[in-house]
Amino acid sequence: MPRFSRRAGAAPAAVAIGLLAAVPAASDDPVLARPHTVAHFDLARGQTPESVVAERGGAVDISFAFARQVVKVTRERRVRVLATLPDEKSPRTPLVSSAVTHGLVRALDGTLYVTYATGTDKTGVWRIPAGGGTPEQIAELPANGLPNGLALDERHGVLYAADSALGTVWRIPRSGAEPTAWATGPALTGLPSATGFGANGIKVHKDAVWVTNTDRGTLLRIPVGADGSAGAAETRATGLAGVDDFVFPGHSDIVLAALPQSNEVALVGPDGSHSDVLTVQEGLSNPTALAVSGRDVFVANAAYFTQRDPNLVKARLGTHFSRS
Template identity: 65%
Template sequence: MPRFPQLAGVATAALALGALAAAPVPGPGPTLSHPRIVAHFDFAAGQTPENIALEPDGSADLTFAFARQVANVTRHGDTRILATLPAEAHPNTPIIQAAIVLGIARAHDGTLYVNYATGTSWTGIWRIAPDGSRPVQIARLPKNGLPNGLALDERRGVLYAADSVLGTVWRVPQEGGRPVAWARGTALDPVPGGSGFGVNGIKVHHDAVWVSNTDRGTLLRIPVRPDGSAGRIETRATGLDGIDDFGFVGRRGDTVLAALNTDSEVALVRPDGSHTIVLTQREGLSNPTSVAVRDRLVYVPSAAYFTMKDPNLLLAHLNQHHGR
């Protein structure tokens, strides 16, 4: 969830956002233990990990937003660059003013899809083949938008992109093609006079598309109707100030771990909407941007957008596998 035109402008953007405070609520749920930083990245080189997809071997594919790169990071911290998106000589990305790589999704065959925002015709969804060939743009999205989170529904053969500026969830065929404005509404929009970031993180879960809205601090559920259209937007949790992307705990239930970017926290969000802070800056978080969960292992990338210190990847153990 980058929010500044240049790396040097982080402090200004943070002040513009204002002071945000999380509101933890006590209650039952899984706990996390043994948090540890497994990889440190280079902030000055633009290695700001924005989003995450997991490989079958447990390694993580991360988008380095301002480096325009996708990297693979093992659970031991070994890092290699998989792809670099083409440089844009004259970027005009809304809010950011720089070319950035944002959301990432992985298909079962190893193909990666990423959102690339430039403020030009290159804004859209790009495909990275497993053979290491050059990234290819498969869908153009509005140049005045900011495609942020990205989710893949292979069963339906579609990608969903959350546009933070235009308050829109775009739907695109997995093979590429013309985007359709799948969902719109006030619940997806930024707040007037806020940070400018509305709908942000996105996941496909239980015949629905779940999204976060950063400005509104909400977690939302949008049912997918039998014909593929969007149902009514449902608010599932509020008070999640600075929420970025998120991950589900288990496949059956609706328990979520959400990255709260500005306060450097991760919140456990229960199906009833209550939430508790389970990771903080004390464990090494530095403006976390997303969360991924695989069995009993939790992955949290931090981009250090506001702290400007120690972008990293944190791993922690999930002690109780709730969410059924």
């Protein structure tokens, strides 16, 4: 849920050509084709999408920040509530004040995990049974933190939560146990002169944890050591002002990143260069999160700043990024 200023623009056409040169040229397809809105949500009911996870068969799971809900959007565009996080009568959540659900991941067995921030002992990671049901808190995180993005390393049975307020990446056993402050440091912290939002989006990719920093506009790579410890954070891209969530559309280090205030999705190359590939003209309304299923790309839009039409946009990934 970032607060930020618009980033300086690059030369979009030249940058895009350079980025596409980094992947095998399979056709003349654009990076993202046929974008269209597949679902509209209700701002008045707190249906502000914060995270999106693609399921097989075309459905997606979404966390609604202010509704404190996790829902399924079916292929038929029906919205079904899977779980509602417990209410907090007196939330004291840093940076946002309200109780909010943020990062969402789905395990292979269908279990969902979501971060919840309230400024109380309800702050932490919660588990939702496959198919929906009563959520259960599996890890408590500091009440003065703001757990935001969430990533799952299924192979090692651990979750990683990006804390935007404390500038920390937490490591939590999937089975539920005491969390560990896995990575800290200036690269993960926000800027007091800006919004205060530091570490935000997070993914596990190629034996590393990748994290965005909203205030600093950076994409970071933190290697995972053989013993599970965090290596030194490497800056892989800069100039992504207000960056939120991101996704790897293929097997390389190329990234699609959500830039909420400027209403853009950016393509970020391995060398850090970036270019916009979706804009407000394609239906974006403060994009916060992305998910990929095959060649389908889903973009969740929270409408935090536009205050108009929170929605889900779907586009078709160019064959440059075949995930086979």
